[in-house]
Amino acid sequence: MATNFLPKIVSFLCKWCTYSGADLAGTSRMKYPSTILPIRVMCSSRVNPVFIIKSFFNGADGILIGGCHPGDCHYQSGNYHTRRRFIILTKIFESLGLESERLRLAWISAAEGARFVKVTTEFTEKITKLGENSAKKNIFV
Amino acid sequence: MKKSQIKGAKISLNKNLKETIVSILKKMFQNDCCDAILMPMQVPAKDSYAWVLIKDKKLIDDANPIAPVMPVQGAKALSNFSRKGESKLKILAVMKPCEIRAVVELSKLNQINLENITLISYDCPGALSIKNYREDPDKAEKKFTDMLKKPEFLDNYVKSVCKNCDNFSLLPVCDLHVGYYKSDKNNVFLIPNSKRGKQNLEKLNMKTPQDLSEWMQDIEEIRKKRVKNKQERFKQIKNMVEGFDSLRDTFTHCIGCHNCRSACPICYCRQCYFDSESAKTETDMMLLNAEKRGAITFPLDRIIFQVGRMSHMSLSCVSCGLCTDACPVSIPVADIFSYVAENTQKQFGYKSGNDKTEQIPLKTFQLQEVGGIKELVKDAEG
Amino acid sequence: MDQVLIVKNSAEKGLIEFLKFLLEKDRVSGVFTLIKTKKQDDYDYALITEPELLKDAFPLHPFLPVNAGKILSNFTDLKKPVVAVIKPCELRSFIELVKRTQGNLENFLLISFTCGGAFTFSDTVENKTDTLLSDYWTAVSNANDFKNIRSTCKACDNFIPMNADITVSLFGNKNIDSSCKMFLNSEKAKTMVKGFDTEILEDQLDKTQIEKISKRRTEYKEKLFNEIKIQDTGLDGLIDEFGKCIGCHACSRVCPICYCVLCDFESSTYDDSSSMLESELNRKGGVRLPTDTVLYQIGRLSHMSFSCIGCGQCTEVCPVNIPVSVIFRKIGEKVAKIFDYIPGKDVAEQIPVTIFKEEEFTTLGED
Numbered sequence: 002m003a004t005n006f007l008p009k010i011v012s013f014l015c016k017w018c019t020y021s022g023a024d025l026a027g028t029s030r031m032k033y034p035s036t037i038l039p040i041r042v043m044c045s046s047r048v049n050p051v052f053i054i055k056s057f058f059n060g061a062d063g064i065l066i067g068g069c070h071p072g073d074c075h076y077q078s079g080n081y082h083t084r085r086r087f088i089i090l091t092k093i094f095e096s097l098g099l100e101s102e103r104l105r106l107a108w109i110s111a112a113e114g115a116r117f118v119k120v121t122t123e124f125t126e127k128i129t130k131l132g133e134n135s136a137k138k139n140i141f142v
Numbered sequence: 143m144k145k146s147q148i149k150g151a152k153i154s155l156n157k158n159l160k161e162t163i164v165s166i167l168k169k170m171f172q173n174d175c176c177d178a179i180l181m182p183m184q185v186p187a188k189d190s191y192a193w194v195l196i197k198d199k200k201l202i203d204d205a206n207p208i209a210p211v212m213p214v215q216g217a218k219a220l221s222n223f224s225r226k227g228e229s230k231l232k233i234l235a236v237m238k239p240c241e242i243r244a245v246v247e248l249s250k251l252n253q254i255n256l257e258n259i260t261l262i263s264y265d266c267p268g269a270l271s272i273k274n275y276r277e278d279p280d281k282a283e284k285k286f287t288d289m290l291k292k293p294e295f296l297d298n299y300v301k302s303v304c305k306n307c308d309n310f311s312l313l314p315v316c317d318l319h320v321g322y323y324k325s326d327k328n329n330v331f332l333i334p335n336s337k338r339g340k341q342n343l344e345k346l347n348m349k350t351p352q353d354l355s356e357w358m359q360d361i362e363e364i365r366k367k368r369v370k371n372k373q374e375r376f377k378q379i380k381n382m383v384e385g386f387d388s389l390r391d392t393f394t395h396c397i398g399c400h401n402c403r404s405a406c407p408i409c410y411c412r413q414c415y416f417d418s419e420s421a422k423t424e425t426d427m428m429l430l431n432a433e434k435r436g437a438i439t440f441p442l443d444r445i446i447f448q449v450g451r452m453s454h455m456s457l458s459c460v461s462c463g464l465c466t467d468a469c470p471v472s473i474p475v476a477d478i479f480s481y482v483a484e485n486t487q488k489q490f491g492y493k494s495g496n497d498k499t500e501q502i503p504l505k506t507f508q509l510q511e512v513g514g515i516k517e518l519v520k521d522a523e524g
Numbered sequence: 525m526d527q528v529l530i531v532k533n534s535a536e537k538g539l540i541e542f543l544k545f546l547l548e549k550d551r552v553s554g555v556f557t558l559i560k561t562k563k564q565d566d567y568d569y570a571l572i573t574e575p576e577l578l579k580d581a582f583p584l585h586p587f588l589p590v591n592a593g594k595i596l597s598n599f600t601d602l603k604k605p606v607v608a609v610i611k612p613c614e615l616r617s618f619i620e621l622v623k624r625t626q627g628n629l630e631n632f633l634l635i636s637f638t639c640g641g642a643f644t645f646s647d648t649v650e651n652k653t654d655t656l657l658s659d660y661w662t663a664v665s666n667a668n669d670f671k672n673i674r675s676t677c678k679a680c681d682n683f684i685p686m687n688a689d690i691t692v693s694l695f696g697n698k699n700i701d702s703s704c705k706m707f708l709n710s711e712k713a714k715t716m717v718k719g720f721d722t723e724i725l726e727d728q729l730d731k732t733q734i735e736k737i738s739k740r741r742t743e744y745k746e747k748l749f750n751e752i753k754i755q756d757t758g759l760d761g762l763i764d765e766f767g768k769c770i771g772c773h774a775c776s777r778v779c780p781i782c783y784c785v786l787c788d789f790e791s792s793t794y795d796d797s798s799s800m801l802e803s804e805l806n807r808k809g810g811v812r813l814p815t816d817t818v819l820y821q822i823g824r825l826s827h828m829s830f831s832c833i834g835c836g837q838c839t840e841v842c843p844v845n846i847p848v849s850v851i852f853r854k855i856g857e858k859v860a861k862i863f864d865y866i867p868g869k870d871v872a873e874q875i876p877v878t879i880f881k882e883e884e885f886t887t888l889g890e891d
Binding site: 085087088099 | 587617679692695755756757758759761762763767788793794803804807808810811812815818819822823826829854855859860862863876877880881882884885886888889890891
Binding site: 141 | 184185192194
């Protein structure tokens with residue numbers, strides 16, 4: 002396990018909550034890891050599970066989905082669907098022997114800059130410990 | 143290029159055929175003949191082969207240019223890459239002659255851009271059916287290696303279309319060809335067949351002094367035998383499919399899975415016409431037909447699909463045999479399509495995959511052609 | 525106790541008598557069932573309107589050339605229903621399709637039967653099944669699993685049809701040669717049989733026998749599931765299993781649940797641009813073509829695995845013999861269990877991804 006391995010964590014962040022929370026962290030001069038590669042989406046439910054699968058097989062070391070807390074979704078019920086999809090995908094990954102720990106769902110509101118920092122830092126540590134995603138090198142996927 | 147003028151480079155055999163070809167490919171790679179090589183590689187579980195586009199020189203050793211089985215048609219693999227968009231990548235594609243011909247057909251259908259692709263083929267011993275290979279991969283590998291050493295170059299173990307293939311050696315369209323059939327046991331011939339092929343050999347500093355007339359004679363001998371085999375098989379097929387009842391009986395087990403189409407390199411449409419709304423039968427039509435005939439069977443339009451597919455792609459059929467391989471109910475689709483294709487191609491004097499510049503007959507026309515048409519026109523004009 | 529219609533004839537011939545009655549009395553616009561063609565071992569699904577042609581019908585024949593649920597979903601509105609004789613798994617797939625607005629229950633009088641399993645494609649293609657038939661029926665009447673049925677059938681614990689208007693008793697019924705016993709499960713069924721000149725009794729399926737068969741089937745299922753070890757073998761094990769996949773997509777094409785005319789994975793939605801592919805090539809040193817083999821498998825799992833009813837058609841058509849049905853059913857059951865979902869059971873039970881509960885999995889995402 003390389004000690005200077007810098008993971009790539011593809012992060013789908015909902016515009017109304019998590020992305021704004023990340024912005025808040027930034028404007029408050031709080032540091033969060035550069036491993037996070039943010040992709041802004043209008044709602045966490047925009048995230049097609051196949052995006053996650055594709056990111057994984059294209060070599061992402063971790064995949065983070067950030068959305069509003071259940072009950073606070075800007076579109077009322079989007080994140081409830083995200084929740085179910087995430088559970089299903091995690092179960093599929095487990096059943097296939099793929100590291101489901103590389104997938105993470107986090108509810109982070111626009112006011113929770115500190116929480117964004119906490120979640121991303123912890124997740125980065127976890128992924129660093131897990132090591133590089135072996136799908137990165139596999140030519141037969 | 144006149145046959146008698148073809149000359150090649152003589153290369154001594156390095157352990158065995160596979161190693162020899164691999165070392166040629168490595169040299170080509172090192173001498174900037176290409177950016178990447180497309181060739182078959184055994185999958186990690188060692189129970190099948192997959193096409194891999196290789197950029198890392200180290201991987202070339204793991205690949206097998208003369209794979210015993212062809213689960214995916216090489217042209218399909220290549221078109222999967224090229225249909226993603228324009229690419230300046232110089233690719234060296236190491237494929238069987240039927241795959242090369244399919245690549246040429248696909249280039250005419252705008253699915254592959256040949257500008258940056260070097261086509262290299264070899265004397266093809268045929269391929270095993272997926273079923274035969276998978277029954278016992280180790281045994282299949284051994285049988286195949288033994289087959290490469292045989293003088294007659296043929297074995298009952300290979301696919302039916304391979305036994306009848308008369309396009310197994312040097313093609314007009316390949317850039318380079320590795321000839322080894324019946325050659326002295328210690329050498330192979332690397333034959334440049336186009337300007338690009340010649341340029342590549344120049345990069346390798348290879349001269350081509352070797353006269354190939356003897357080799358060509360040997361190839362011609364087998365070709366004659368294969369043509370005979372083919373005509374025999376076509377006689378059987380003719381009996382199998384001539385007349386609606388026979389045709390229906392031949393395809394009676396067909397379940398409409400359309401695997402034949404999925405495996406076919408020429409069938410590239412993302413949504414096949416026969417899956418689209420245009421080909422759909424509405425419920426009231428279904429009932430009407432059921433009432434007219436007393437009953438209708440499913441899948442609907444079973445024969446329409448087969449004949450329709452023939453009308454769409456038989457002009458480009460290269461008889462690679464993947465359709466039969468993919469069929470779950472073992473219908474000899476490849477033999478049937480090959481038979482029909484020969485007839486339709488002959489109508490226009492067209493040979494699929496034979497000439498990069500020759501347009502597919504469906505895409506073009508001539509003002510005066512096909513004697514029969516004149517008569518039809520005369521009748522129509524009163 | 526249920527209402528049972530008895531026809532004094534063998535199970536198959538008695539059923540055909542009833543189907544003929546429905547056609548002749550114009551109660552149905554057609555009969556959808558298996559017929560035998562001129563060739564040996566060849567059976568097709570057919571829609572029959574001419575009562576005479578029922579002589580070629582073999583409604584209970586143990587084979588699925590296609591999953592009938594898929595065909596039934598092609599019927600849009602009918603003025604008069606069609607009577608369809610299909611297997612329990614086909615019926616369950618039709619229910620799953622109805623939930624996806626791909627079918628209409630009003631169109632059919634659904635007849636199913638307690639199922640002893642179906643033959644494989646390879647035995648059919650090798651012309652073995654017609655000669656095996658009488659042994660098959662002996663096994664079925666004795667509640668045994670005939671040796672030549674599909675392994676997916678031996679693992680099927682859903683052999684009692686759900687949502688059928690009429691259930692023909694076959695499995696474990698020692699009298700299938702002399703009596704056709706049809707359970708009338710719905711008002712529609714009871715209306716349809718009026719005037720059919722036979723007796724109606726009160727009876728019920730033998731519960732102890734059903735439990736015995738269920739236990740045996742469930743054990744076999746566990747055995748099949750345990751043979752698949754991909755949950756423990758990591759990415760390498762997954763590639764070992766799916767490495768031979770040629771991307772023909774036959775599995776999804778024959779799958780009744782996969783009804784999309786243009787499959788997501790055949791569209792250009794997930795295509796990488798050529799520049800992306802080139803950078804992948806640079807990074808890995810080699811790229812398998814065609815791309816996205818494993819993506820398709822996992823993607824399909826995420827789309828439909830929880831609705832998988834285990835008919836086994838996917839495994840039958842796979843050109844490289846990947847045990848698709850076992851993998852999909854195994855993972856599908858795990859996913860469905862999270863939501864206590866049972867595919868094909870209840871048309872009112874909504875598909876897990878289309879609904880949600882506000883209070884569920886409340887700790888997820890909150891840390």
